[in-house]
Amino acid sequence: MTQVRDVAVAAKAAARVVAKVSAETRTRALHAIADAILAQEAQILAANEADLAAGAALAAAMRDRLKLDPKRVAGLAAAVREVAAAPDLIGRIEREETRPNGLAVARQRIPLGVVLMIYEARPNVTTDAAALCLKSGNACILRGGREAQESNRALLAAVQAGLRAVGLPAAAVQLVPTTDREAIAELVKLDELIDLCIPRGGEGLIRYVAEHARVPVIKHYKGVCHVYVHAAADLEMAARIVENAKVSRPGVCNAVETVLVDRAIAERFIPLLVAQLAGRVELRGDATVQALAPSARPATEDDWYAEYLDLVLAVRVVDDIAAAIAHIEQYGSSHTEAIITADPAAAERWVREVDSSTVMVNASTRFADGGELGLGAEIGISTTRLHAYGPMGAEGLTTLKFVVRGSGQVR
Amino acid sequence: MTQVRDVAVAAKAAARVVAKVSAETRTRALHAIADAILAQEAQILAANEADLAAGAALAAAMRDRLKLDPKRVAGLAAAVREVAAAPDLIGRIEREETRPNGLAVARQRIPLGVVLMIYEARPNVTTDAAALCLKSGNACILRGGREAQESNRALLAAVQAGLRAVGLPAAAVQLVPTTDREAIAELVKLDELIDLCIPRGGEGLIRYVAEHARVPVIKHYKGVCHVYVHAAADLEMAARIVENAKVSRPGVCNAVETVLVDRAIAERFIPLLVAQLAGRVELRGDATVQALAPSARPATEDDWYAEYLDLVLAVRVVDDIAAAIAHIEQYGSSHTEAIITADPAAAERWVREVDSSTVMVNASTRFADGGELGLGAEIGISTTRLHAYGPMGAEGLTTLKFVVRGSGQVR
Numbered sequence: 057m058t059q060v061r062d063v064a065v066a067a068k069a070a071a072r073v074v075a076k077v078s079a080e081t082r083t084r085a086l087h088a089i090a091d092a093i094l095a096q097e098a099q100i101l102a103a104n105e106a107d108l109a110a111g112a113a114l115a116a117a118m119r120d121r122l123k124l125d126p127k128r129v130a131g132l133a134a135a136v137r138e139v140a141a142a143p144d145l146i147g148r149i150e151r152e153e154t155r156p157n158g159l160a161v162a163r164q165r166i167p168l169g170v171v172l173m174i175y176e177a178r179p180n181v182t183t184d185a186a187a188l189c190l191k192s193g194n195a196c197i198l199r200g201g202r203e204a205q206e207s208n209r210a211l212l213a214a215v216q217a218g219l220r221a222v223g224l225p226a227a228a229v230q231l232v233p234t235t236d237r238e239a240i241a242e243l244v245k246l247d248e249l250i251d252l253c254i255p256r257g258g259e260g261l262i263r264y265v266a267e268h269a270r271v272p273v274i275k276h277y278k279g280v281c282h283v284y285v286h287a288a289a290d291l292e293m294a295a296r297i298v299e300n301a302k303v304s305r306p307g308v309c310n311a312v313e314t315v316l317v318d319r320a321i322a323e324r325f326i327p328l329l330v331a332q333l334a335g336r337v338e339l340r341g342d343a344t345v346q347a348l349a350p351s352a353r354p355a356t357e358d359d360w361y362a363e364y365l366d367l368v369l370a371v372r373v374v375d376d377i378a379a380a381i382a383h384i385e386q387y388g389s390s391h392t393e394a395i396i397t398a399d400p401a402a403a404e405r406w407v408r409e410v411d412s413s414t415v416m417v418n419a420s421t422r423f424a425d426g427g428e429l430g431l432g433a434e435i436g437i438s439t440t441r442l443h444a445y446g447p448m449g450a451e452g453l454t455t456l457k458f459v460v461r462g463s464g465q466v467r
Numbered sequence: 468m469t470q471v472r473d474v475a476v477a478a479k480a481a482a483r484v485v486a487k488v489s490a491e492t493r494t495r496a497l498h499a500i501a502d503a504i505l506a507q508e509a510q511i512l513a514a515n516e517a518d519l520a521a522g523a524a525l526a527a528a529m530r531d532r533l534k535l536d537p538k539r540v541a542g543l544a545a546a547v548r549e550v551a552a553a554p555d556l557i558g559r560i561e562r563e564e565t566r567p568n569g570l571a572v573a574r575q576r577i578p579l580g581v582v583l584m585i586y587e588a589r590p591n592v593t594t595d596a597a598a599l600c601l602k603s604g605n606a607c608i609l610r611g612g613r614e615a616q617e618s619n620r621a622l623l624a625a626v627q628a629g630l631r632a633v634g635l636p637a638a639a640v641q642l643v644p645t646t647d648r649e650a651i652a653e654l655v656k657l658d659e660l661i662d663l664c665i666p667r668g669g670e671g672l673i674r675y676v677a678e679h680a681r682v683p684v685i686k687h688y689k690g691v692c693h694v695y696v697h698a699a700a701d702l703e704m705a706a707r708i709v710e711n712a713k714v715s716r717p718g719v720c721n722a723v724e725t726v727l728v729d730r731a732i733a734e735r736f737i738p739l740l741v742a743q744l745a746g747r748v749e750l751r752g753d754a755t756v757q758a759l760a761p762s763a764r765p766a767t768e769d770d771w772y773a774e775y776l777d778l779v780l781a782v783r784v785v786d787d788i789a790a791a792i793a794h795i796e797q798y799g800s801s802h803t804e805a806i807i808t809a810d811p812a813a814a815e816r817w818v819r820e821v822d823s824s825t826v827m828v829n830a831s832t833r834f835a836d837g838g839e840l841g842l843g844a845e846i847g848i849s850t851t852r853l854h855a856y857g858p859m860g861a862e863g864l865t866t867l868k869f870v871v872r873g874s875g876q877v878r
Contacts, residue, residue, distance in 0.1 A: 072796065076820055147819070153841055159830055161840050166822060168852045247677065251852045266658065272683050272853055293875040300877035385483065407870050408558070409487055411577060419570055419873030428878065429572050429869060430564055441579045441662045442683055443854025445866045455856045458840060459818050462830030464704040466711035467839065 060242045063197055063230050064249040067170045070227035071195035075167045079144035081222055082190055086140035089190075089218030090133040093183065096214045097129050103210035104179070111203045114177075117307065122177045122204055132183045132211070135433060139187040142432045145454055146193040157465050163456040167193030169251035171453060172243055173435075174265055176201040176257040182211045186229040188435045192453035195228045197243065197250070201257075202235040237264065244269035252453075254436045274448065276439035278363040279309030279391040281421040284380040284406070286397035287320035293418065294325060294396040295332040298369075300420045301394070302337055307365045309437065310392055310424040314360060314370040316380045322373045323348060329371075341371040360387040377402055381409050388412060390439040392424035413439055413446030470644055471653045474608055475660040477638035478581045482606035485639045486578045490555035492633055493601055497551035500601075500629030501544040504594065507625045508540050514621035515590070522614045525588075528718065533588045533615055543594045543622070546844060550598040553843040556865055557604040568876050574867040578604030580662035582864060583654055584846075585676055587612040587668040593622045597640040599846045603864035606639045608654065608661070612668075613646040648675065655680035663864075665847045685859065687850035689774040690720030690802040692832040695791040695817070697808035698731035704829065705736060705807040706743040709780075711831045712805070713748055718776045720848065721803055721835040725771060725781040727791045733784045734759060740782075752782040771798040788813055792820050799823060801850040803835035824850055824857030 074082070093100070104124040111119065124132075145165050152162040171194045173185040182198055189196035200208040208231055216226040232239055244253050247270040255265040259277050266273055283301055285294040301312035317325055326348040330339070339345070339352035340359045346352045352371065359370040360383070374380045377395075384393055394416035395406040403417040414424040424447060426434025431449030438444040444452035485493070504511070515535040522530065535543075556576050563573040582605045584596040593609055600607035611619040619642055627637040643650055655664050658681040666676040670688050677684055694712055696705040712723035728736055737759040741750070750756070750763035751770045757763045763782065770781040771794070785791045788806075795804055805827035806817040814828040825835040835858060837845025842860030849855040855863035 072822070075822060155839070155841060159834060159839075164818075166856075169822075266681055269681070270677055272851065290875070297875065297877055304878060403872070407575075411483070411486060411580075412868070414869040414871060416871040417873065418875055419871055420877045422878040423570060423871060423873075423876065424869070428566070428570075429871070430566060440683065441866050443866065445577075446869045455852050455854065457823070458825040458835070458857045460825060460827040460830055460834060460840070461814070462828060462834075464701070464708065464829055465834065466708060466831045467715060467833040 059233055060239050061246065063232060064170065064243065064246045066227035067195045067197050067230060068249045070225040071167070071169045073225055074190065074195055074228045075146070075193045077224065079146065081224070082144070082193065083140050085190055085219055085222045085224050086136050086187055088221040089183070089187065089215050090136040090140070092214040092217040092221070093129060093133040093136065093211070096210065096217070097126060100124060100129055100207065100210040100214065101126070103206035106206040107204055114203060118177055118203065122179065122207070124179060124207060132180055135180070136183055136187040139191050139433050139450070142191065142450065145451055150456060158463060159465055160461040162459045164459050165454050166457050168453055168455055169194060170249060171196045172199070172250050172253040172271065173197070174199045174240060174253065174255040174257070174261065176261065177203040179204045179207040179211055181256065182208045183215065184433055185435060186215045188433055188450050189453060190228065192450040194453050197230050197232060199232040199235070199240060199243070205235060240265060241268040244271050244273070247271045256436055272442070274436065274438045274440045274442060274444055276309065276389065276391060276437050278389050279311070280313045280361065280363050280387065280389040281310060281391050281424070282314050282316055282384055282388060282393040283312050283421065284316040284377070284393070284395045285318060285321065285325055286377060286395055286399065286402050287318040288399035288402060289321065289396040290398055291321060291325050291328055295328045297394065297396060297418070297420050298329060299332045301422055302369050303333070303367065304422055306367050310421050311365070312369070312421050313363055314372065314387070316372055316374045316383055317345070318380070319373050319375050326371070336367060338368045339371055340368065342373060344373040345371045363389070377405060384410060384412070391437070392416065392421045394419060394421050413437070471650050472657065474641050474643060475581065475654065475657045478606045478608050478641060479660045481636040481638035482578070482580045484636055485601065485606055486557070486604045488635065490557065492635070493555070493604065494551050496601055496630055496633045496635050497547050497598055499632040500594070500598065500626050501547040501551070503625040503628040503632070504540060504544040504547065504622070507621065507628070508537060511535060511540055511618065511621040511625065512537070514617035517617040518615055525614060529588055529614065533590065533618070535590060535618060543591055546591070547594055547598040550602050550844050550861070553602065553861065556862055561867060569874060570876055571872040573870045575870050576865050577868050579864055579866055580605060581660060582607045583610070583661050583664040583682065584608070585610045585651060585664065585666040585668070585672065587672065588614040590615045590618040590622055592667065593619045594626065595844055596846055597626045599844055599861050600864060601639065603861040605864050608641050608643060610643040610646070610651060610654070616646060651676060652679040655682050655684070658682045667847055683853070685847065685849045685851045685853060685855055687720065687800065687802060687848050689800050690722070690848070691724045691772065691774050691798065691800040692721060692802050692835070693725050693727055693795055693799060693804040694723050694832060695727040695788070695804070695806045696729060696732065696736055697788060697806055697810065697813050698729040699810035699813060700732065700807040701809055702732060702736050702739055706739045708805065708807055708829070708831050709740060710743045712833055713780050714744070714778065715833055717778050721832050722776070723780070723832050724774055725783065725798070727783055727785045727794055728756070729791070730784050730786050737782070747778060749779045750782055751779065753784060755784040756782045774800070788816060795821060795823070802848065803827065803832045805830060805832050824848070
């Protein structure tokens, strides 16, 4: 197991190098990585074939996430170049002030240091995370899933070739040499070598990391997103938004799981919703919902907590906005909650009182995504209330240090 | 032990109330707390007497930290009013942008939620932490040291009287009902109730917290601060700064522990330093230092890691700025490092390459303090590289949520 510690020691040394090189060098490294991904397409696809062959028994959805083809490989390279094209953050002076004693106090943006990404079977996370960490001046340690092991090794070879091409240490991006869970437990204890851990994947994996970590962990266990259809909602808009939030991609964390319907408009809205969903979604509702939507099955307490990740939707009638907010406080996951309303006062109350990481007015929860919200690429979504809360991009991988310039001041 | 969990459950409920009230209510609460501290002076001093009587065997420095008198009580109230007077942060829109699809995306400053402060014998932390947490819209759970138990109870009574006076829940500021270490271990696991833990005190206490925590912990284990006297330093200034950084208050974390002297000026500087310190400080040095300062004792490897918190200073001669930075990378604690130089290029290199939370040029390390750097009051110093890195005030107790306003957008 010292192997794992060696990885972290090498990452810390590499982090110091990456933090100090110019933005221009980091940008050149990202383009060199994109070039290497394209140049090594054949090896990457062969490795991916091996993973797919070994994972013949995997579920179809999992195999689809795992699978690479020339178009997807080109997409990985393009995503790295997109990260390269974003403005550089490191070294930026964010605040500056002169104190009464003449000390000039500034805060300067710096990398976090070493970031540990723990994820499952998506090989694109390997290159996305490497690119975002480099962009923000960090070293990273990647621990992907066993199912993508060969693909990740091949992608890592391309990443490291890119690093070497510009004279950066290959240890700036490393893959943990084993996919054992014990390796995770050991890594997340190394709080003097690793600055942040971002686990992505199923709730079981994330709870395992949280359980064992001494390193700060930024995570979200699940996304139980809500849409509340207010009494003053445009009901057609509400039905379209709920449909989009549920149907466009039911398996992702920003899909809606529970719709809260204001009692004042329930009789009009629920039939409209049923028509809009046109039988594609299984509804589970309380007694009022069942009366209005005969196809709905009864919802149990568990349904209010459920992240279905499927074409299933819980629907509950609530008395008013206060009851909707109370429902979210009890059952929500601090991810994303939308109100549909034409009443500005209701919208402002929603924004002020719902304390989820993303609160929305008259828009689909599916927009809770780093790209859609203008962060550029996304490294994860945080429901941990730290410097990153909600979708998290390159800036979430940085912090600020104090820079103090004086002329001999003593205290 | 369910007692401890009950405290956290009550804190979370109170946090929701405190987060939603107006800035004006929070300000009124702070003034009501200050008023109550003054009104209850007699009870506070009596409780403090009881602590001092029970702690007759404590070291003099500890007793001094623990002791309250009418002037100190007035100081506690004044500190609370100072926090009240600072600008309010909660609800502030920090960024706003309209996406190509018309979504208006803003980031709004919000409280973290529930903050757990773990500290030792200083009763002033009780009121300071309560005030900063309230100011930033958070609830807090305080776990002070056994030695200050009665003082903390009396101060808490005043704080809760102030909360009640403006109709806020008393559970917004609570004291853990026991000072057992086991209660800490239980509390820091409650990551669904507590958002952040800030331990302050000895390294043993902080390591204990880090060991058991599942809640994010912001901490610094120790402050091994450095002053590097560069070849181009004003040597008189350097000697004055080192003297101030060591002698003005040797027992605090921003006192200098190791001075790195550039070889080019060692022969001139070290005798100057010896004269400036005038025998008040025990020096421990390498061979070159000992040759130039005959009173210096030999330094061992342990001295480079040491946080003396005393009138002892390690002195090492280094070849150049690169060697000084390498020394800090190996032995430093990411707290505060100052360079003394008249060479702007050296100063810029220092600022860029030293990755401690506070880097200084031509000033005493003693300025690494929230008040001195303009944060208002300070709740702690972080060497954890998260949203707070370095001195941490009210803003370090907040984060940003995404607020998205649309007009029916779907994805």
